[in-house]
Structures are given as C-alpha cells and as structure tokens.
Amino acid sequence: MGTTLAEKVWADHLVRRGENGAPDLLYIDLMLMHEVTSPQAFEGLRLAGRKPRHIDQLIATEDHNTPTANIDRPNPDKTSALQLQTLERNCKEFGVRLHGLGDADQGIVHAFAPILGLTQPGMTIVCGDSHTSTHGAFGALAFGIGTSEVEHVMATQTLSLKPFKTMAINVDGELPAGVTSKDIILAIIAKIGTGGGQGHVLEYRGEAIRKLSMEARMTMCNMSIEGGARAGMIAPDETTFEYLKGRPHAPEGEMWDQALEYWKTLKTDDDAVFDRTVNLNASDLAPVVTWGTNPGQGLPITANVPVPQEIPDANARASATSAIEYMGLTPGMPIKDIAVDTVFIGSCTNGRIEDLRTAAKIMKGHHKAKSIHRVLVVPASSRVRLQAEQEGLDKIFTDFGAEWRNAGCSMCLGMNADKMVPGERSISTSNRNFEGRQGKGARTHLSSPIVAAATAIRGTISSLEDL
Known part of the structure; x- marks a missing residue:
C-alpha cells in the first residue's frame, strides 16, 4: 500500500521509531523563533549549561510585540519592550541569527522564512506558534510546538512525537x-x-x-x-x-x-x-465571512446571521446564542447589513504582496467610507513592505485614507499597540475571531482581502458585486 505526503516526510526524518506506544523521534530541519515563546527555552539551556545543537538551523525574528508605527522610537509598552530586549540578548548570547526591528528581513515569523527561501519541500519545520502550519504550502511538515519542546529542539534538533x-x-x-x-x-x-x-x-x-x-x-x-x-x-x-x-x-x-x-x-x-x-x-463557493466568535462560525456573505432557535443541536444552539450576544448582532439579519468601525488588512494569513496588490486594486480611486474610523494596512514582512512601496501601493492606501504601517503581527492579536476598544467592530483578514482577540471586548469578522477592501469603501460588509 502507498503512503501519503505527510507519511513520506515523516519517514524521511525518523531518527528512532517508538516501541510499545512510545512516540517516534523526528529530526527537525528548521526551527523559527520569536520573542513570545522563546525566553523560557533559552533560560532552560542556560540553566543546564547547554548550547544549541545546530545554530544554523535556528532563526529568529521580532513580530508579536513589535510596534508597527514609530519603530525608531522607544517602545511605549514596557512588557513588549522587555520581551523584545530579552530576545535580542538571548540571540546574541547563544549565537542565533535574529532579524529585528529595522532589519530588511524582519517580519512575521511565518512570512519572512518563505520569502528568504528557508522554507522548502520535504522539510520538518517547527516554531512556538500554532500558525507554523503555513509552511506546509511547500510540502513541508510544519507545526507549532510548546515552549518546553522549543528548548528540546534547540538542545537536540529532534522532537518526540506520535504519528498524526x-x-x-x-x-x-x-x-x-x-x-x-x-x-x-x-x-x-x-x-x-x-x-x-x-x-x-x-x-x-x-x-x-x-x-x-x-x-x-x-x-x-x-x-x-x-x-x-x-x-x-x-x-x-x-x-x-x-x-x-x-x-x-x-x-x-x-x-x-x-x-x-x-x-x-x-x-x-x-x-x-x-x-x-x-x-x-x-x-x-462564495465569499465567506464569520459572524461568530470562532473561525468555524462562517457563512457565505449573502447569508443571514443564524437564528439560534432554528438550530436543532443543543450545543451548537447555545454556542450561536452566546456568539451573537457577544458580537452585538440580531439573529436573522443579513450579513451585508453589518456595519464595521475598523478594517485590518495584514497578518501571517493575508499580509503578503499578493494580498496587498488585491486590496490596492479595489481601493484605487476610492476613499474609505465616512463611517469607518480607521483602516490599517500592515505588511507581513519588511520585504513585502519595501516591494509594496516600490510598486506604489503605499500611496494608494494612504490616498484611500488608510494607515500604512511597518511589518508585524499588529491587530491580529492585540499584543502590541494596534488594539481595538470594547464594542469596536472590525473586518479582518487575520485568522482568529475569538472574544477579545483584537482587544478586550472587540468584535471581529474574518474575511478575504477582497471583502475587507470592499467593506472599507462601503462601510458595511460587502463583496465585489456591491461596488
């Protein structure tokens, strides 16, 4: 019997097969690192008197806590500043390559590696971040790991795992x-x-x-x-x-x-x-927009917000009721009637040059709706930012009334200055719409860059057809 793509990559990296239910030991080709999930791992090595096994297979960047404006000034958030300083100190001490703020290759950890050609088919790639799965687009087996596992990979360049x-x-x-x-x-x-x-x-x-x-x-x-x-x-x-x-x-x-x-x-x-x-x-398929508080609560843009009483499954009904209440929506209302305050175009999901070109093409010659408080356009990496500026996309965005920012995770997760306030509603090209994800009490609708750009023009959730 043949094997799947995932099974082939797994077999090619097998160091030791587990016996009697024990996990396998896999060799890891590349580990990506950032400021949030690495401090404890570095400290673990320091306390054990160890050094990384293969320095050239570790690479770090600053992304989660990075400001996306005024990056040449002191970071106003003390916690964020401390995390960034700690990463810089750790990378210098252990000899790990770091692309920090102001570096042309800095960017979101899942975005800068493919641009540099670090991500390649058949590799095993890990990072202390769940969206490491991005690199699987190249035929790599890539996944997020915990902080203790980050330390293990640094020390041994291997990881214990049960087959998926x-x-x-x-x-x-x-x-x-x-x-x-x-x-x-x-x-x-x-x-x-x-x-x-x-x-x-x-x-x-x-x-x-x-x-x-x-x-x-x-x-x-x-x-x-x-x-x-x-x-x-x-x-x-x-x-x-x-x-x-x-x-x-x-x-x-x-x-x-x-x-x-x-x-x-x-x-x-x-x-x-x-x-x-x-x-x-x-x-x-049609353009899909989320109405609730998890990425699975999505519907075609032409649909209506669910009516909980019409949902037969008790758990799904309770989940919908809670989500609709948090999102401040009316059951049965058309999704296209939902007005938003903020538009966020960026993140490791949709902050690449292709996404920015798509949004710019739609926004060109228009101006953001008067009801829209702000439009943030945040490239996923500094290389993307430089390319966008070379193509003149930044001017299209600023003429539209959007804020053109430096690379970083930005409003995707509210771990930096780009946050929303309670009750504020966004259409976002990011990957998660959990309660408070973009700021305490913030309400998030996930969409493609096309829908986000069209919404920025009209003020309510819109598709290309509505322009």
Whole structure:
C-alpha cells in the first residue's frame, strides 16, 4: 500500500521509531523563533549549561510585540519592550541569527522564512506558534510546538512525537470571480468544525488547489490549525519550484537539480489511504465571512446571521446564542447589513504582496467610507513592505485614507499597540475571531482581502458585486 505526503516526510526524518506506544523521534530541519515563546527555552539551556545543537538551523525574528508605527522610537509598552530586549540578548548570547526591528528581513515569523527561501519541500519545520502550519504550502511538515519542546529542539534538533492521522481535503472545480483561498479555508472550517481536524495532517488536493498561487496556498495551510489540525500540506509542484528558484537560501546549480529530483517525489501515492476524506466543489463557493466568535462560525456573505432557535443541536444552539450576544448582532439579519468601525488588512494569513496588490486594486480611486474610523494596512514582512512601496501601493492606501504601517503581527492579536476598544467592530483578514482577540471586548469578522477592501469603501460588509 502507498503512503501519503505527510507519511513520506515523516519517514524521511525518523531518527528512532517508538516501541510499545512510545512516540517516534523526528529530526527537525528548521526551527523559527520569536520573542513570545522563546525566553523560557533559552533560560532552560542556560540553566543546564547547554548550547544549541545546530545554530544554523535556528532563526529568529521580532513580530508579536513589535510596534508597527514609530519603530525608531522607544517602545511605549514596557512588557513588549522587555520581551523584545530579552530576545535580542538571548540571540546574541547563544549565537542565533535574529532579524529585528529595522532589519530588511524582519517580519512575521511565518512570512519572512518563505520569502528568504528557508522554507522548502520535504522539510520538518517547527516554531512556538500554532500558525507554523503555513509552511506546509511547500510540502513541508510544519507545526507549532510548546515552549518546553522549543528548548528540546534547540538542545537536540529532534522532537518526540506520535504519528498524526491524515485527512484528504479535495477541492475540485473552478473558483468563481471574487472567491479566494481565504474563502476556501473558511468554508472548510465551517464544514468540518474547529475540532474536525484534531490529530490530523490535512492535505489539500484537487484542481482548485493546484491552480492557487504559492501565497494563496500559504493562506490555506496557515488556517489549518483553526480546523483543529496539527498541520496542513500541499504537494509541491511547478508553482512551488518557480517560487523558490533564486531565493537567498534556495539551493543553486547542481544542488538545485538534486533538490528538485527529491521534491518531485513528494506526493501522495495513488493507492495511499487517508484516515478521512472531505470533498468540496469550488464552483459552489462564495465569499465567506464569520459572524461568530470562532473561525468555524462562517457563512457565505449573502447569508443571514443564524437564528439560534432554528438550530436543532443543543450545543451548537447555545454556542450561536452566546456568539451573537457577544458580537452585538440580531439573529436573522443579513450579513451585508453589518456595519464595521475598523478594517485590518495584514497578518501571517493575508499580509503578503499578493494580498496587498488585491486590496490596492479595489481601493484605487476610492476613499474609505465616512463611517469607518480607521483602516490599517500592515505588511507581513519588511520585504513585502519595501516591494509594496516600490510598486506604489503605499500611496494608494494612504490616498484611500488608510494607515500604512511597518511589518508585524499588529491587530491580529492585540499584543502590541494596534488594539481595538470594547464594542469596536472590525473586518479582518487575520485568522482568529475569538472574544477579545483584537482587544478586550472587540468584535471581529474574518474575511478575504477582497471583502475587507470592499467593506472599507462601503462601510458595511460587502463583496465585489456591491461596488
């Protein structure tokens, strides 16, 4: 019997197979680090008198706590400043490469690595951050780990894990105009639920997936964790190879040829068996927007907010009732009638150059609605910011009335100065809409950059058709 893509990568990194129910020991090719989940790991090494096993397979950046404005001035938040200073001190002491504020290669941890060509097919990649699944878009087995595991990888370059289950997500057909990879993944999460992928590696397959750009694929894999999965993967193909070729850390010459030969073997065998299979027809999809307080509470933009009394399942009914109350919505109201205060375009989900180009194309020649308090456009990395400015996108955004910021996690998680106030409502291209995620009492609707840009023009949740 054949093997799946995830099983092949796992087997290629197996150091020791566990016996009698014990976990396997896997070799880790690359660990990414940031200021939030690394301090305890560094301290653990320090107390044990250890040094990292392979310095050249660790790389750090500053992203979660970083200000996205006035980065040349002292950080006004003492806690954030301390975390950033601690990372800088730790990286200097242990010799770990760091891309800090002001560095051209600084950015959100899941965004800067692919741009540099550090993320490659067939690798095992970990980080103390759940959205590490982003890198699975390249055919890498990538997932988030805990702080104690970060220390273990630093010390040994290995990780103890029990094998994951596998799930095939087949998306065939042609995407309608105005429907993006963000809509595909929101539709998948709505279908399987926020716990539907628990313990699984999701492999996205099918005609619609093969036609996606690398950046769109990263959006898909990024949000795999929101469906409860450990990781998401897409088999590498010519789109992948074209994206990687010529990047700073990509193989060159004969090494490129050898790598390419191996990368082309990274696909699920025809006779492989998945533990579970889910099918979607891309042509049936529409722009999806979340109405509730988790990424699984999403509906087509043309739908209405659910009426809890009409939901047969008691748990789902209670969840909807609570979410609608927190979000300040009226059951049964059209999603397109929801007015927002803030628009956030950015994050490791949708802050890449392709996303910014899409938003700029829609915003060009318009100005934000008078009812919109602010529009934040935050590139996912400094390289993206520089490229956007070279293309003149920053001027389109500022002419529109948006704030053009420096790279960072920004309003995605409210761990920095970019926060919302209680009761404020946003349309956001980020990945989570949990209660208080963007600030205490803040209300978040997730969408694609297309919907976010259209909403910024009209003031209420909108699609391209509404312009």
